[in-house]
Amino acid sequence: MRVCIVGASGKLGRYMVRHALDRGYDVVGVCREQSVGKLAEFEGITVVPGATDDRDVIGRAVAGCDAVLVVLVPRGVHGYSTGTARAVLDLAPPGARLVFSCGWHITRDGQDVYSWKLKALVKVFGPLARLVRFADLDDQVEACRRVFASETRWTVVRGSDLEEGESQGVPVWSRHVGDPILESNITRRVDFALFMVEAVEDDELVHEAPAIVSRQSPSALAHASA
Numbered sequence: 001m002r003v004c005i006v007g008a009s010g011k012l013g014r015y016m017v018r019h020a021l022d023r024g025y026d027v028v029g030v031c032r033e034q035s036v037g038k039l040a041e042f043e044g045i046t047v048v049p050g051a052t053d054d055r056d057v058i059g060r061a062v063a064g065c066d067a068v069l070v071v072l073v074p075r076g077v078h079g080y081s082t083g084t085a086r087a088v089l090d091l092a093p094p095g096a097r098l099v100f101s102c103g104w105h106i107t108r109d110g111q112d113v114y115s116w117k118l119k120a121l122v123k124v125f126g127p128l129a130r131l132v133r134f135a136d137l138d139d140q141v142e143a144c145r146r147v148f149a150s151e152t153r154w155t156v157v158r159g160s161d162l163e164e165g166e167s168q169g170v171p172v173w174s175r176h177v178g179d180p181i182l183e184s185n186i187t188r189r190v191d192f193a194l195f196m197v198e199a200v201e202d203d204e205l206v207h208e209a210p211a212i213v214s215r216q217s218p219s220a221l222a223h224a225s226a
Contacts (some may be wrong), residue, residue: 002026003200004062006052006084007071008045009035012101015193016069017042023197030061053083059091067097067200072143081143089150097206098147098154099199101192104177104185106144106158108209113178148209155199156209162189171195172220173210184217191215 003020007013008029020027021042029039033049050057052073062068068088072081085100092098104112147154160182167190174181195212199205213220 001067001200002028002065003197004028004030004065004068005071006030006058006061006068006088007073008047009038010071010073011189012193012196013071014038014042015190016196017045019194019197020069021045028061028065030057051080053080053087055087055091058084058087062088062092062096065093065096067099068092069196069200070098070100072100072102072140081139082146085143085146089146089152092152095153097200098152099196100144100147100154100156101196102140102144102156102158104158104160104211106141106156106209107177108144108148108156112176112211144209153206155205155207157192157196157199158209158211159192160185160187160211160213162187162192164189167191167194168214168216169194170198170215171212172215172223173212175208175210177211179211181219181223182211182213183219184213186217187212187214 003025005013005016005027008017009031017027017029027045028048029045030048030052032051036047036049039045039047048057048061070084070088072085088098144156147156163186165188168188171187171191172181191214
């Protein structure tokens with residue numbers, strides 16, 4: 001299994017690299033040139049440096065890959081996430097498994113129910129981040145819209161709030177934010193990465209947008225014991 005990880009040098013990306021290597025996968029990592037050094041700890045991976053929305057970079061990286069795992073980062077205000085998603089959707093080999101990461105604020109069918117806290121955060125942070133040209137949440141929304149409309153074998157994994165710590169196992173998931181099992185809104189970052197890698201070989205997740213939460217969170221444990 002040859003796997004490309006787009007955005008490999010970030011915290012989530014590096015966890016995905018480790019999980020993929022632990023499974024014996026052949027790993028190709030894509031990251032910005034200035035971040036290549038962050039991948040020095042991993043032996044045997046192929047690194048393709050460059051912007052993740054660069055079609056030439058993505059084309060070279062995904063060639064011959066069975067799966068592509070993508071960290072959709074809404075960096076800047078020039079459509080970075082959308083450009084990344086478009087390049088992967090267009091250039092990944094036919095039949096390749098495509099797994100994208102984003103946050104709970106992404107909705108596929110409009111049936112998600114958000115807390116006032118999350119709605120306030122998006123309402124305040126979104127315009128402010130765009131004003132200072134740091135990030136554009138609407139860019140991530142557009143990127144995911146393109147994924148949802150694609151006929152490729154995609155999954156969009158929607159992460160809760162994240163924390164560091166030892167693995168608590170593969171997170172549990174539900175189709176809609178607001179479902180009781182997700183109420184705790186917390187996942188270990190290492191386990192977000194684990195879910196992404198596990199999704200590669202889980203055909204039940206094809207064309208799903210799972211919202212995830214730690215399997216050891218109070219809401220998940222309450223659901224399991226109900």
